[in-house]
Amino acid sequence: MTGPSRHRSIAEQTVEQLGGRASILARQRADHERLARLMERVRATEAGGGREHAAALRALARLVFTHAFAEEAVLFPAARRALPEGDPLTLAIEEDHQEVDELVARLDRSSPTDPGHAALLRRTLSVLDQDVRTEEDELLPRLQQVLTRRRLQVLGLQWELVRRVSPTRAHPVVSRRPPGQTLSALPLTVLDRVRDNLQRLDELTGGRLTAAVSALDRVLSGASGAVERLPLLQRGERRETSR
Template sequence: MSRSIADQTVEELGGPGSVLARQRRDHIELDRLLHELDGSTGAAQEEVLTRVDRLVFSHAFAEETVLWPVLRRVLPDGDDLTRRVEEEHQEVNELVSALERDGLDSPERPARLARLVEVLREDVRDEEDALLPRLQERLDPEELRALGRRWALMRRLSPTRPHPTVSRRPPGNALSGLPLTVLDRTRDLVDAGVRRVPDRFAPVGRAVSSGLAAVAGVVERVPLSRRGDRPPTSR
Protein backbone atom coordinates (compact mmCIF):
# COMPACT_ATOMS: atom_id res chain seq x y z
CA MET A 1 0.00 0.00 0.00
CA SER A 2 1.31 3.49 -0.86
CA ARG A 3 2.56 5.65 1.99
CA SER A 4 0.48 8.66 2.93
CA ILE A 5 2.12 11.94 1.98
CA ALA A 6 1.52 12.96 5.61
CA ASP A 7 4.24 10.49 6.65
CA GLN A 8 6.90 11.48 4.12
CA THR A 9 9.70 14.03 4.27
CA VAL A 10 9.72 17.05 1.98
CA GLU A 11 12.57 15.47 0.03
CA GLU A 12 10.56 12.28 -0.48
CA LEU A 13 7.68 14.38 -1.78
CA GLY A 14 9.92 15.86 -4.48
CA GLY A 15 11.12 19.01 -2.71
CA PRO A 16 9.29 22.10 -1.40
CA GLY A 17 8.10 23.04 -4.91
CA SER A 18 6.47 19.67 -5.53
CA VAL A 19 2.69 19.72 -5.81
CA LEU A 20 2.62 17.13 -3.02
CA ALA A 21 4.55 19.38 -0.63
CA ARG A 22 2.45 22.41 -1.59
CA GLN A 23 -0.77 20.47 -1.01
CA ARG A 24 0.43 19.28 2.39
CA ARG A 25 1.34 22.81 3.48
CA ASP A 26 -2.21 23.91 2.74
CA HIS A 27 -3.55 20.93 4.68
CA ILE A 28 -1.43 21.86 7.71
CA GLU A 29 -2.71 25.43 7.58
CA LEU A 30 -6.28 24.17 7.27
CA ASP A 31 -5.82 21.97 10.34
CA ARG A 32 -4.59 24.99 12.31
CA LEU A 33 -7.59 27.06 11.22
CA LEU A 34 -10.07 24.30 12.08
CA HIS A 35 -8.65 24.10 15.60
CA GLU A 36 -8.99 27.89 15.86
CA LEU A 37 -12.57 27.66 14.55
CA ASP A 38 -13.45 25.12 17.25
CA GLY A 39 -12.53 27.57 20.00
CA SER A 40 -14.29 30.65 18.60
CA THR A 41 -17.81 32.12 18.70
CA GLY A 42 -19.79 34.98 17.15
CA ALA A 43 -17.94 37.52 15.02
CA ALA A 44 -14.56 35.93 15.81
CA GLN A 45 -15.87 32.61 14.50
CA GLU A 46 -17.05 34.31 11.30
CA GLU A 47 -13.58 35.77 10.79
CA VAL A 48 -11.92 32.38 11.14
CA LEU A 49 -14.52 30.79 8.87
CA THR A 50 -13.77 33.42 6.24
CA ARG A 51 -10.08 32.48 6.33
CA VAL A 52 -11.02 28.80 6.04
CA ASP A 53 -13.18 29.58 3.01
CA ARG A 54 -10.49 31.58 1.24
CA LEU A 55 -8.00 28.76 1.68
CA VAL A 56 -10.35 25.88 0.88
CA PHE A 57 -12.01 27.21 -2.27
CA SER A 58 -8.84 28.38 -4.02
CA HIS A 59 -7.14 25.09 -3.08
CA ALA A 60 -10.04 22.99 -4.38
CA PHE A 61 -10.34 24.91 -7.65
CA ALA A 62 -6.62 24.41 -8.34
CA GLU A 63 -7.04 20.70 -7.69
CA GLU A 64 -10.04 20.35 -9.96
CA THR A 65 -8.49 22.26 -12.86
CA VAL A 66 -4.86 21.11 -12.62
CA LEU A 67 -4.49 17.90 -10.58
CA TRP A 68 -7.57 15.82 -11.11
CA PRO A 69 -7.37 15.83 -14.94
CA VAL A 70 -3.83 14.46 -14.61
CA LEU A 71 -4.98 11.76 -12.20
CA ARG A 72 -7.77 10.74 -14.56
CA ARG A 73 -5.23 10.52 -17.37
CA VAL A 74 -2.54 8.47 -15.62
CA LEU A 75 -4.64 6.13 -13.43
CA PRO A 76 -7.12 3.57 -14.72
CA ASP A 77 -9.39 4.25 -11.71
CA GLY A 78 -8.68 7.98 -11.67
CA ASP A 79 -12.25 8.91 -12.55
CA ASP A 80 -13.67 7.09 -9.52
CA LEU A 81 -10.97 8.43 -7.21
CA THR A 82 -11.48 12.05 -8.19
CA ARG A 83 -15.28 11.78 -8.16
CA ARG A 84 -15.21 10.96 -4.44
CA VAL A 85 -13.23 14.12 -3.70
CA GLU A 86 -15.45 16.16 -6.02
CA GLU A 87 -18.45 15.00 -3.97
CA GLU A 88 -16.72 16.27 -0.83
CA HIS A 89 -15.96 19.59 -2.51
CA GLN A 90 -19.58 19.88 -3.58
CA GLU A 91 -20.84 19.29 -0.05
CA VAL A 92 -18.41 21.91 1.30
CA ASN A 93 -19.77 24.42 -1.24
CA GLU A 94 -23.35 23.69 -0.20
CA LEU A 95 -22.60 23.85 3.54
CA VAL A 96 -20.74 27.16 3.32
CA SER A 97 -23.47 28.63 1.09
CA ALA A 98 -26.06 27.66 3.71
CA LEU A 99 -23.96 29.13 6.54
CA GLU A 100 -23.60 32.43 4.66
CA ARG A 101 -27.28 32.53 3.73
CA ASP A 102 -28.75 31.84 7.18
CA GLY A 103 -26.32 33.76 9.37
CA LEU A 104 -25.15 33.45 12.97
CA ASP A 105 -28.58 32.91 14.51
CA SER A 106 -29.64 29.90 12.46
CA PRO A 107 -30.55 26.91 14.66
CA GLU A 108 -28.86 24.68 12.06
CA ARG A 109 -25.54 26.49 12.28
CA PRO A 110 -23.84 24.23 14.90
CA ALA A 111 -24.71 21.05 12.98
CA ARG A 112 -23.59 22.56 9.68
CA LEU A 113 -20.30 23.75 11.16
CA ALA A 114 -19.65 20.33 12.65
CA ARG A 115 -20.39 18.63 9.35
CA LEU A 116 -18.19 21.13 7.48
CA VAL A 117 -15.23 20.33 9.71
CA GLU A 118 -15.90 16.59 9.31
CA VAL A 119 -16.03 16.77 5.51
CA LEU A 120 -12.90 18.91 5.29
CA ARG A 121 -10.96 16.43 7.41
CA GLU A 122 -12.27 13.51 5.31
CA ASP A 123 -11.16 15.36 2.19
CA VAL A 124 -7.63 15.81 3.53
CA ARG A 125 -7.40 12.11 4.46
CA ASP A 126 -8.64 10.98 1.05
CA GLU A 127 -6.11 13.18 -0.72
CA GLU A 128 -3.11 12.44 1.49
CA ASP A 129 -3.75 8.70 1.92
CA ALA A 130 -5.20 7.72 -1.47
CA LEU A 131 -5.08 10.17 -4.38
CA LEU A 132 -1.75 11.92 -3.96
CA PRO A 133 0.34 8.79 -3.23
CA ARG A 134 -1.06 7.24 -6.41
CA LEU A 135 -0.05 10.36 -8.33
CA GLN A 136 3.42 10.10 -6.77
CA GLU A 137 3.77 6.57 -8.15
CA ARG A 138 3.19 7.75 -11.72
CA LEU A 139 5.17 11.01 -11.87
CA ASP A 140 8.86 11.63 -11.26
CA PRO A 141 10.05 14.47 -8.95
CA GLU A 142 10.62 16.91 -11.82
CA GLU A 143 7.09 16.31 -13.11
CA LEU A 144 5.73 16.81 -9.58
CA ARG A 145 7.56 20.14 -9.33
CA ALA A 146 6.29 21.27 -12.73
CA LEU A 147 2.77 20.33 -11.68
CA GLY A 148 3.34 22.21 -8.43
CA ARG A 149 4.15 25.40 -10.33
CA ARG A 150 0.97 25.10 -12.39
CA TRP A 151 -1.06 24.35 -9.27
CA ALA A 152 0.37 27.34 -7.38
CA LEU A 153 -0.38 29.69 -10.28
CA MET A 154 -3.95 28.43 -10.57
CA ARG A 155 -4.44 28.71 -6.81
CA ARG A 156 -3.55 32.42 -6.98
CA LEU A 157 -6.06 32.89 -9.82
CA SER A 158 -8.95 30.91 -8.30
CA PRO A 159 -12.36 31.84 -6.86
CA THR A 160 -12.42 32.24 -3.08
CA ARG A 161 -16.12 31.65 -2.34
CA PRO A 162 -18.64 28.84 -2.67
CA HIS A 163 -20.24 28.27 -6.07
CA PRO A 164 -22.31 25.11 -5.69
CA THR A 165 -23.91 25.12 -9.14
CA VAL A 166 -20.64 25.42 -11.11
CA SER A 167 -19.22 22.26 -12.67
CA ARG A 168 -16.43 20.55 -10.78
CA ARG A 169 -14.87 19.48 -14.10
CA PRO A 170 -13.83 21.02 -17.43
CA PRO A 171 -15.00 22.78 -19.42
CA GLY A 172 -17.42 24.41 -16.97
CA ASN A 173 -14.97 25.09 -14.16
CA ALA A 174 -12.35 26.48 -16.55
CA LEU A 175 -14.83 28.73 -18.37
CA SER A 176 -16.37 30.13 -15.18
CA GLY A 177 -13.11 30.39 -13.26
CA LEU A 178 -11.88 33.79 -14.49
CA PRO A 179 -15.10 35.81 -14.05
CA LEU A 180 -15.81 34.21 -10.67
CA THR A 181 -12.24 34.87 -9.53
CA VAL A 182 -12.53 38.57 -10.41
CA LEU A 183 -15.90 38.85 -8.67
CA ASP A 184 -14.86 36.91 -5.56
CA ARG A 185 -11.58 38.69 -5.02
CA THR A 186 -13.21 42.08 -5.58
CA ARG A 187 -15.80 41.14 -2.96
CA ASP A 188 -12.97 40.13 -0.62
CA LEU A 189 -11.47 43.61 -0.95
CA VAL A 190 -14.84 45.32 -0.49
CA ASP A 191 -15.72 43.23 2.57
CA ALA A 192 -12.31 43.89 4.11
CA GLY A 193 -12.91 47.62 3.55
CA VAL A 194 -16.34 47.42 5.20
CA ARG A 195 -14.72 46.06 8.36
CA ARG A 196 -12.32 49.02 8.49
CA VAL A 197 -14.49 52.01 7.57
CA PRO A 198 -16.77 53.98 9.93
CA ASP A 199 -20.20 52.43 10.43
CA ARG A 200 -21.97 55.11 8.38
CA PHE A 201 -20.14 53.98 5.24
CA ALA A 202 -20.59 50.26 5.81
CA PRO A 203 -24.06 49.99 4.16
CA VAL A 204 -22.60 51.20 0.85
CA GLY A 205 -19.87 48.57 0.94
CA ARG A 206 -22.34 45.85 1.84
CA ALA A 207 -24.56 46.89 -1.06
CA VAL A 208 -21.62 46.69 -3.46
CA SER A 209 -20.70 43.24 -2.13
CA SER A 210 -24.30 42.04 -2.52
CA GLY A 211 -24.36 43.32 -6.09
CA LEU A 212 -21.16 41.44 -6.91
CA ALA A 213 -22.65 38.31 -5.33
CA ALA A 214 -25.71 38.66 -7.55
CA VAL A 215 -23.53 38.89 -10.66
CA ALA A 216 -21.60 35.81 -9.52
CA GLY A 217 -24.91 33.99 -9.17
CA VAL A 218 -25.70 34.77 -12.80
CA VAL A 219 -22.27 33.49 -13.91
CA GLU A 220 -22.83 30.28 -11.93
CA ARG A 221 -26.05 29.56 -13.76
CA VAL A 222 -24.86 30.18 -17.30
CA PRO A 223 -25.17 26.80 -19.08
CA LEU A 224 -21.47 26.80 -20.04
CA SER A 225 -20.52 27.06 -16.34
CA ARG A 226 -22.36 23.81 -15.63
CA ARG A 227 -20.96 21.71 -18.47
CA GLY A 228 -18.74 18.72 -17.73
CA ASP A 229 -20.24 17.75 -14.40
CA ARG A 230 -22.01 14.50 -13.77
CA PRO A 231 -24.14 13.15 -10.90
CA PRO A 232 -23.92 13.38 -7.96
CA THR A 233 -22.02 16.70 -8.03
CA SER A 234 -24.06 18.34 -10.82
CA ARG A 235 -26.71 20.82 -9.71
Protein backbone atom coordinates in the same frame (compact mmCIF):
# COMPACT_ATOMS: atom_id res chain seq x y z
CA MET B 1 9.91 8.00 -8.95
CA THR B 2 9.40 9.37 -5.45
CA GLY B 3 8.03 7.54 -2.45
CA PRO B 4 9.41 4.45 -0.74
CA SER B 5 6.30 2.28 -0.73
CA ARG B 6 2.85 1.91 -2.25
CA HIS B 7 0.06 3.93 -0.64
CA ARG B 8 2.15 5.31 2.20
CA SER B 9 0.34 8.47 3.30
CA ILE B 10 2.07 11.69 2.34
CA ALA B 11 1.43 12.81 5.94
CA GLU B 12 4.10 10.31 7.05
CA GLN B 13 6.85 11.38 4.64
CA THR B 14 9.54 14.04 4.61
CA VAL B 15 9.48 16.95 2.18
CA GLU B 16 12.40 15.37 0.32
CA GLN B 17 10.51 12.08 -0.04
CA LEU B 18 7.58 14.04 -1.43
CA GLY B 19 9.75 15.43 -4.22
CA GLY B 20 10.93 18.68 -2.63
CA ARG B 21 9.05 21.83 -1.65
CA ALA B 22 8.03 22.55 -5.25
CA SER B 23 6.28 19.18 -5.61
CA ILE B 24 2.49 19.04 -5.79
CA LEU B 25 2.65 16.56 -2.90
CA ALA B 26 4.52 18.93 -0.58
CA ARG B 27 2.39 21.90 -1.62
CA GLN B 28 -0.81 19.97 -0.95
CA ARG B 29 0.36 18.87 2.48
CA ALA B 30 1.42 22.42 3.40
CA ASP B 31 -2.02 23.71 2.42
CA HIS B 32 -3.66 20.94 4.45
CA GLU B 33 -1.62 21.99 7.48
CA ARG B 34 -2.81 25.59 7.03
CA LEU B 35 -6.34 24.24 6.71
CA ALA B 36 -6.03 22.39 10.03
CA ARG B 37 -4.93 25.60 11.78
CA LEU B 38 -7.82 27.57 10.30
CA MET B 39 -10.31 24.89 11.31
CA GLU B 40 -9.05 25.16 14.88
CA ARG B 41 -9.46 28.94 14.71
CA VAL B 42 -13.05 28.51 13.51
CA ARG B 43 -13.81 26.10 16.36
CA ALA B 44 -12.16 28.39 18.92
CA THR B 45 -14.21 31.43 17.87
CA GLU B 46 -17.56 29.68 17.40
CA ALA B 47 -18.88 30.25 20.92
CA GLY B 48 -18.11 33.98 20.86
CA GLY B 49 -19.43 34.51 17.34
CA GLY B 50 -19.24 38.08 16.11
CA ARG B 51 -16.66 39.55 13.77
CA GLU B 52 -13.86 37.24 14.92
CA HIS B 53 -15.80 34.09 14.02
CA ALA B 54 -16.97 35.60 10.73
CA ALA B 55 -13.37 36.50 9.84
CA ALA B 56 -12.23 32.97 10.69
CA LEU B 57 -14.91 31.48 8.43
CA ARG B 58 -13.94 33.80 5.57
CA ALA B 59 -10.27 32.86 5.91
CA LEU B 60 -11.20 29.18 5.90
CA ALA B 61 -13.38 29.62 2.81
CA ARG B 62 -10.65 31.49 0.91
CA LEU B 63 -8.19 28.66 1.50
CA VAL B 64 -10.68 25.85 0.84
CA PHE B 65 -12.07 27.18 -2.43
CA THR B 66 -8.81 28.32 -4.02
CA HIS B 67 -7.23 24.98 -3.05
CA ALA B 68 -10.12 22.93 -4.43
CA PHE B 69 -10.42 24.93 -7.65
CA ALA B 70 -6.73 24.40 -8.41
CA GLU B 71 -7.07 20.69 -7.68
CA GLU B 72 -9.98 20.37 -10.08
CA ALA B 73 -8.17 22.37 -12.78
CA VAL B 74 -4.69 20.83 -12.50
CA LEU B 75 -4.33 17.87 -10.14
CA PHE B 76 -7.43 15.83 -10.91
CA PRO B 77 -7.08 15.88 -14.72
CA ALA B 78 -3.47 14.72 -14.24
CA ALA B 79 -4.65 11.92 -11.94
CA ARG B 80 -7.25 10.78 -14.45
CA ARG B 81 -4.59 10.60 -17.15
CA ALA B 82 -2.01 8.81 -15.00
CA LEU B 83 -4.08 6.36 -12.94
CA PRO B 84 -6.45 3.60 -14.10
CA GLU B 85 -8.52 4.33 -10.98
CA GLY B 86 -8.12 8.10 -11.36
CA ASP B 87 -11.69 8.85 -12.41
CA PRO B 88 -13.52 7.20 -9.48
CA LEU B 89 -10.94 8.51 -7.00
CA THR B 90 -11.22 12.11 -8.17
CA LEU B 91 -15.00 11.85 -8.49
CA ALA B 92 -15.27 10.86 -4.81
CA ILE B 93 -13.24 13.94 -3.83
CA GLU B 94 -15.27 16.15 -6.17
CA GLU B 95 -18.40 14.97 -4.37
CA ASP B 96 -16.83 16.11 -1.09
CA HIS B 97 -16.00 19.47 -2.70
CA GLN B 98 -19.58 19.80 -3.90
CA GLU B 99 -20.95 19.12 -0.43
CA VAL B 100 -18.57 21.68 1.11
CA ASP B 101 -19.69 24.27 -1.47
CA GLU B 102 -23.32 23.69 -0.54
CA LEU B 103 -22.64 23.69 3.21
CA VAL B 104 -20.61 26.91 3.10
CA ALA B 105 -23.28 28.58 0.98
CA ARG B 106 -25.76 27.73 3.74
CA LEU B 107 -23.35 28.92 6.45
CA ASP B 108 -23.01 32.25 4.60
CA ARG B 109 -26.75 32.74 4.95
CA SER B 110 -26.81 31.85 8.65
CA SER B 111 -25.63 33.35 11.93
CA PRO B 112 -23.87 31.54 14.80
CA THR B 113 -27.01 32.15 16.85
CA ASP B 114 -29.31 30.46 14.31
CA PRO B 115 -30.65 26.98 15.09
CA GLY B 116 -28.71 24.51 13.00
CA HIS B 117 -25.61 26.69 12.51
CA ALA B 118 -23.50 24.54 14.83
CA ALA B 119 -24.57 21.34 13.06
CA LEU B 120 -23.80 22.88 9.66
CA LEU B 121 -20.37 23.91 10.87
CA ARG B 122 -19.60 20.48 12.35
CA ARG B 123 -20.59 18.78 9.10
CA THR B 124 -18.48 21.19 7.04
CA LEU B 125 -15.38 20.55 9.14
CA SER B 126 -16.03 16.80 9.10
CA VAL B 127 -16.21 16.70 5.29
CA LEU B 128 -13.03 18.76 5.06
CA ASP B 129 -11.25 16.29 7.35
CA GLN B 130 -12.49 13.42 5.19
CA ASP B 131 -11.33 15.19 2.03
CA VAL B 132 -7.80 15.64 3.41
CA ARG B 133 -7.54 11.99 4.41
CA THR B 134 -8.70 10.75 1.00
CA GLU B 135 -6.16 12.94 -0.75
CA GLU B 136 -3.21 12.29 1.57
CA ASP B 137 -3.84 8.56 2.10
CA GLU B 138 -5.21 7.50 -1.29
CA LEU B 139 -4.94 9.82 -4.28
CA LEU B 140 -1.59 11.51 -3.76
CA PRO B 141 0.38 8.37 -2.77
CA ARG B 142 -0.87 6.65 -5.92
CA LEU B 143 0.29 9.56 -8.05
CA GLN B 144 3.61 9.45 -6.24
CA GLN B 145 4.12 5.91 -7.52
CA VAL B 146 3.63 6.72 -11.20
CA LEU B 147 4.96 10.26 -11.71
CA THR B 148 8.58 11.37 -11.77
CA ARG B 149 9.95 13.91 -9.32
CA ARG B 150 10.18 16.43 -12.15
CA ARG B 151 6.56 15.88 -13.17
CA LEU B 152 5.41 16.29 -9.56
CA GLN B 153 7.26 19.60 -9.40
CA VAL B 154 5.77 20.84 -12.68
CA LEU B 155 2.29 19.95 -11.42
CA GLY B 156 3.09 21.78 -8.19
CA LEU B 157 3.98 24.96 -10.07
CA GLN B 158 0.86 24.75 -12.25
CA TRP B 159 -1.33 24.13 -9.21
CA GLU B 160 0.18 27.08 -7.32
CA LEU B 161 -0.29 29.46 -10.25
CA VAL B 162 -3.95 28.48 -10.63
CA ARG B 163 -4.55 28.63 -6.87
CA ARG B 164 -3.40 32.25 -6.77
CA VAL B 165 -6.02 33.33 -9.34
CA SER B 166 -8.95 31.11 -8.32
CA PRO B 167 -12.42 31.98 -6.97
CA THR B 168 -12.55 32.38 -3.19
CA ARG B 169 -16.22 31.62 -2.52
CA ALA B 170 -18.75 28.82 -2.80
CA HIS B 171 -20.14 28.28 -6.32
CA PRO B 172 -22.09 25.02 -6.11
CA VAL B 173 -23.72 25.31 -9.54
CA VAL B 174 -20.53 25.58 -11.63
CA SER B 175 -19.08 22.43 -13.19
CA ARG B 176 -16.31 20.74 -11.21
CA ARG B 177 -14.60 19.64 -14.44
CA PRO B 178 -13.36 21.32 -17.61
CA PRO B 179 -14.41 22.99 -19.79
CA GLY B 180 -17.05 24.64 -17.58
CA GLN B 181 -14.77 24.78 -14.55
CA THR B 182 -11.97 26.39 -16.55
CA LEU B 183 -14.24 28.95 -18.22
CA SER B 184 -15.69 30.01 -14.87
CA ALA B 185 -12.32 31.01 -13.43
CA LEU B 186 -11.96 34.58 -14.71
CA PRO B 187 -15.44 36.03 -14.08
CA LEU B 188 -15.94 34.35 -10.70
CA THR B 189 -12.43 35.17 -9.48
CA VAL B 190 -12.89 38.86 -10.31
CA LEU B 191 -16.29 39.01 -8.61
CA ASP B 192 -15.16 37.07 -5.53
CA ARG B 193 -12.04 39.11 -4.98
CA VAL B 194 -13.86 42.41 -5.37
CA ARG B 195 -16.28 41.19 -2.68
CA ASP B 196 -13.33 40.15 -0.48
CA ASN B 197 -11.77 43.60 -0.82
CA LEU B 198 -15.06 45.28 0.06
CA GLN B 199 -15.28 43.19 3.23
CA ARG B 200 -11.72 44.14 4.17
CA LEU B 201 -12.59 47.81 3.63
CA ASP B 202 -15.59 47.43 5.91
CA GLU B 203 -13.39 45.85 8.59
CA LEU B 204 -10.69 48.52 8.27
CA THR B 205 -13.26 51.30 8.70
CA GLY B 206 -14.73 49.71 11.81
CA GLY B 207 -18.09 48.98 10.21
CA ARG B 208 -18.82 52.59 9.25
CA LEU B 209 -19.38 51.52 5.63
CA THR B 210 -21.38 48.39 6.40
CA ALA B 211 -24.61 49.57 4.77
CA ALA B 212 -22.93 50.59 1.51
CA VAL B 213 -20.69 47.52 1.44
CA SER B 214 -23.65 45.21 2.07
CA ALA B 215 -25.61 46.80 -0.78
CA LEU B 216 -22.69 46.41 -3.19
CA ASP B 217 -22.08 42.87 -1.99
CA ARG B 218 -25.68 41.90 -2.75
CA VAL B 219 -25.29 43.23 -6.30
CA LEU B 220 -22.05 41.32 -6.82
CA SER B 221 -23.53 38.17 -5.28
CA GLY B 222 -26.42 38.38 -7.74
CA ALA B 223 -23.95 38.79 -10.60
CA SER B 224 -22.05 35.71 -9.41
CA GLY B 225 -25.26 33.71 -9.30
CA ALA B 226 -26.09 34.75 -12.86
CA VAL B 227 -22.61 33.79 -14.07
CA GLU B 228 -22.80 30.40 -12.32
CA ARG B 229 -25.97 29.52 -14.19
CA LEU B 230 -24.61 30.18 -17.67
CA PRO B 231 -25.03 26.88 -19.56
CA LEU B 232 -21.46 27.09 -20.87
CA LEU B 233 -20.08 26.99 -17.31
CA GLN B 234 -21.93 23.76 -16.55
CA ARG B 235 -20.35 21.81 -19.39
CA GLY B 236 -18.29 18.81 -18.32
CA GLU B 237 -20.21 18.31 -15.08
CA ARG B 238 -20.78 14.77 -13.85
CA ARG B 239 -24.26 13.72 -12.78
CA GLU B 240 -22.98 12.97 -9.25
CA THR B 241 -21.97 16.60 -8.64
CA SER B 242 -24.55 18.37 -10.79
CA ARG B 243 -26.91 20.84 -9.09
